[in-house]
Amino acid sequence: MANATRLLIKNGTLIDGSGGDPVPNRLLxxxxxxxxxxxETDGSMPPETPDDRVIDATAKFILxxxxxxxxxxxxHQGALPGVRYPSTxxxxxxxxxxxxxxxxxxxxxxxxxxxxxxxxDVTVREAVEGGLLEGPRMVVxxxxxxxxxxxxxPDPYPAFEGTPADTAGVLxxxxxxxxxxxxxxxxxxxxxxxxxxxxxxxxxTVADDEIAAVVDEAHxxxxxxxxxxxxxxxxxxxxxxxxxLIYHADLATQADLDIIAKAGMPLAxxxxxxxxxxxxxxxxxxxxxxxxxxLRAQLDTxxxxxxxxxxxxxxxMSGSDTGNASAFSHxxxxxxxxxxxxKEVGMPPMEAIVANTSRNAWLMGLEGEVGVIxxxxxxxxxxWNSDPLADIxxxxxxxxxxxxxKDGRVVDREAGGFRELPDELxxxxxxxxxxxx
Ligand SMILES: [Zn+2]
Numbered sequence: 001m002a003n004a005t006r007l008l009i010k011n012g013t014l015i016d017g018s019g020g021d022p023v024p025n026r027l028l029x030x031x032x033x034x035x036x037x038x039x040e041t042d043g044s045m046p047p048e049t050p051d052d053r054v055i056d057a058t059a060k061f062i063l064x065x066x067x068x069x070x071x072x073x074x075x076h077q078g079a080l081p082g083v084r085y086p087s088t089x090x091x092x093x094x095x096x097x098x099x100x101x102x103x104x105x106x107x108x109x110x111x112x113x114x115x116x117x118x119x120x121d122v123t124v125r126e127a128v129e130g131g132l133l134e135g136p137r138m139v140v141x142x143x144x145x146x147x148x149x150x151x152x153x154p155d156p157y158p159a160f161e162g163t164p165a166d167t168a169g170v171l172x173x174x175x176x177x178x179x180x181x182x183x184x185x186x187x188x189x190x191x192x193x194x195x196x197x198x199x200x201x202x203x204x205t206v207a208d209d210e211i212a213a214v215v216d217e218a219h220x221x222x223x224x225x226x227x228x229x230x231x232x233x234x235x236x237x238x239x240x241x242x243x244x245l246i247y248h249a250d251l252a253t254q255a256d257l258d259i260i261a262k263a264g265m266p267l268a269x270x271x272x273x274x275x276x277x278x279x280x281x282x283x284x285x286x287x288x289x290x291x292x293x294x295l296r297a298q299l300d301t302x303x304x305x306x307x308x309x310x311x312x313x314x315x316x317m318s319g320s321d322t323g324n325a326s327a328f329s330h331x332x333x334x335x336x337x338x339x340x341x342x343k344e345v346g347m348p349p350m351e352a353i354v355a356n357t358s359r360n361a362w363l364m365g366l367e368g369e370v371g372v373i374x375x376x377x378x379x380x381x382x383x384w385n386s387d388p389l390a391d392i393x394x395x396x397x398x399x400x401x402x403x404x405x406k407d408g409r410v411v412d413r414e415a416g417g418f419r420e421l422p423d424e425l426x427x428x429x430x431x432x433x434x435x436x437x
Contacts, residue, residue, distance in 0.1 A: 005051045006031050007405065012057025012383065014038070017064035017357035017372040019350055022389065025062055030379040033408035038375055053410070057383050060402055063353065064371050065109025065136075065380035066395065067360035068334045069268050070247065070319025073099045073124060074116035075168050076326055087166040089118040096124045099323060100135030102331035105413050106398045109380035109406045110370055112319065112363045113140040114226050114247065115152075115194040117166050122189045134411065137380070139191035139364050143170040144228065145181050145214065146196035149205040151228055169196055178210045179217050186221035191365065193218045193225045195243070200294065201230025201251045204237065212241040224363070230298075232256050239263040245317065245363060249309075250302040257309050266315035266362075269306055271340040272333050273321035274298045280327050299344075306345045316341070317363065318355040335395030342392045349389045356395070379408040 007030035014025040016038075027045060029037035037046065048054070073096040077086035085091065096116070103111060113121045121140035128135040143165075146152035152169020172178040182193055195214055198205045211227065211234075218225045224244040229235045235252045239260045249267050252260065260267065274295040306316060318337045322328050338352040347355070361371035370380050383403040388394040404411040 005053050006049075007055065007379075007408070007410070008048065008052050009055045009057050009062060009381070009383070012060045012062045013387070014040075014062045014373060015350075015353060015389065016374060017354065018374075019354045019358070022061075025057065028062065028373070028381075030381070030405065030408050033379055035373060035375055035377050035379050035381075038373060055383070055403055055410075057402070061384045061387050062373065063382050063384060063388070064357040064373050065382050065404070065406060066107050066334055066356050067110040067112075067318075067364060067371055068103070068108050068320050068322060068356075069112045069245075069317045069360045069363050070114055070270050070321050071103060071108070071111040071330075071334070072116055072168075072321070072323035072328075073103075073111075073113055073330070074118070074120035075323055076328075078326065087117065089120060089166070092117050092120040092166070093123055096120050097127065097133050097135075099330040100124060100128065100133065100138075102329075103322070103334070104134065104136050104404065104406065104411060106331035106334055107382040107384075107395070107401050107404055108136055108331075108334045109382070109404070110137040110360070110364050110366070111139075112192065112360070113138055114192060114228075114319075115141045115144040115168050115196075117143065117168055119188050125191075126189070134406075136406065137364060137366070137370065139224075141192040141194040141226065142185040142188060142190045143168055144194040144196040145170060145172045145178055145206075147171065147173045147205055147210075149198055149203065150196045151199040152196045172210075175207075175210050175213050178206075178214050182214050182217040182223075183221075186218065186223050190223060193223055195225065195227040195229075195238075197227060197229045197231065197234040199230075200298075201232070201234065201248070204231050204234040206234065206237075208237040208241065211237050211243065215241045215243055224365075235260070239265065247319070248302070250298055250305050252305055252309075254308060257305070257312055257314065260309070261312040261314050266317045266359075267306075267309055268317040268319045269302050270319050270321045270337075271299065271302055271344070272319075272336040273324055273328060274302070275336065275340060276327055276333065303344045306341075310345070310347070315359065316345075316347070316355060317360055318352070319360075331398060333396070335393070335397075338388075338395050339392050349392045352392055353388060353395075379405055381405040 009028040125138040127133045146169035230248045277295040341347040341352040358371035
């Protein structure tokens with residue numbers, strides 16, 4: 001997939017993703033899918049050849065490709081005219097293939113996908129790896145492991161209906177069922193297991209020993225475990241069980257955060273999705289006032305929890321929850337989390353960039369390989385027209401992107417076998433049961 005020719009990026013300001021100060025870039029060379037040279041000053045320069053592709057980044061800003069640590073690609077399918085069953089495995093795959101193109105063209109060269117329908121996300125990841133589709137690097141979970149009362153056993157559907165394969169959760173109600181599903185998903189090639197506790201965190205639905213059993217099983221398969229955990233006790237249990245990454249954790253107490261800090265795992269608060277719900281939701285989009293009030297409260301507790309977490313040195317990772325529902329359009333919100341980190345939590349802009357690049361590389365299993373620009377690293381690079389350190393909202397505007405390079409290859413932003421769709425499609429409703437996503 002890499003270029004046969006060399007890419008030479010000349011001039012510009014380099015923000016390398018490590019957290020180091022921005023530096024002037026004289027020349028950056030990409031050969032194959034690797035960065036082979038980064039030079040601030042003239043010094044000895046490799047001779048240019050007619051085959052080189054030269055990119056002039058004068059007055060522009062060279063950053064690692066963004067990494068979204070929470071991006072769904074098969075959770076929600078819009079209601080397209082003429083599509084009768086948008087939730088089939090076949091249609092989910094096509095829809096996800098379309099979505100990842102939008103994600104990549106927003107400057108996001110890697111995503112972690114914590115849950116989706118069928119094994120769509122595994123299949124799409126394989127299609128990208130195999131060169132069939134152009135998309136970001138992906139690590140993916142399967143359907144979230146959820147028991148009665150968990151977020152993916154949603155009201156108002158009675159539990160006896162279970163969770164069909166075209167929903168984003170799979171019911172596991174005993175320790176053995178959690179283990180069995182973990183094993184099955186590992187066999188199918190997931191990179192992550194997603195456990196799903198309750199929607200709002202007011203009760204802990206997954207028992208401590210069930211979380212621990214999943215961690216034990218997944219880790220024997222070298223698969224990371226993530227959890228949707230908002231409540232105090234579930235977050236504490238996840239930390240004690242050695243879950244690799246806790247999503248949300250907004251109701252974690254000071255004592256819970258002490259346990260997380262000691263256990264050493266990061267948190268990914270996922271502020272963007274409740275923010276979208278508060279700012280852009282509404283009765284017409286399925287959010288009544290009561291839900292919006294809860295989301296507003298969730299944001300406030302999240303901001304305070306994050307300040308407390310940062311005081312303890314807990315690593316805060318970035319994820320947008322793009323693709324969660326109809327309002328969470330692919331390609332639109334990936335940079336929002338950085339803005340909320342800066343404006344609401346008090347994180348310095350440089351750290352917000354780190355959280356969206358080198359820090360998230362750990363979740364991709366590519367720590368030290370992507371998310372940082374240096375000789376020897378994989379060439380995932382985005383050149384922006386404006387300085388994200390001066391205005392962090394730049395990262396939300398694909399219109400500010402000059403060039404995207406993924407795996408050493410310049411992304412053709414005009415190409416693609418899929419037509420652009422409107423930003424937001426109406427929610428698809430199946431005849432017998434609405435999608436719970
Ligand atoms: Zn999510």
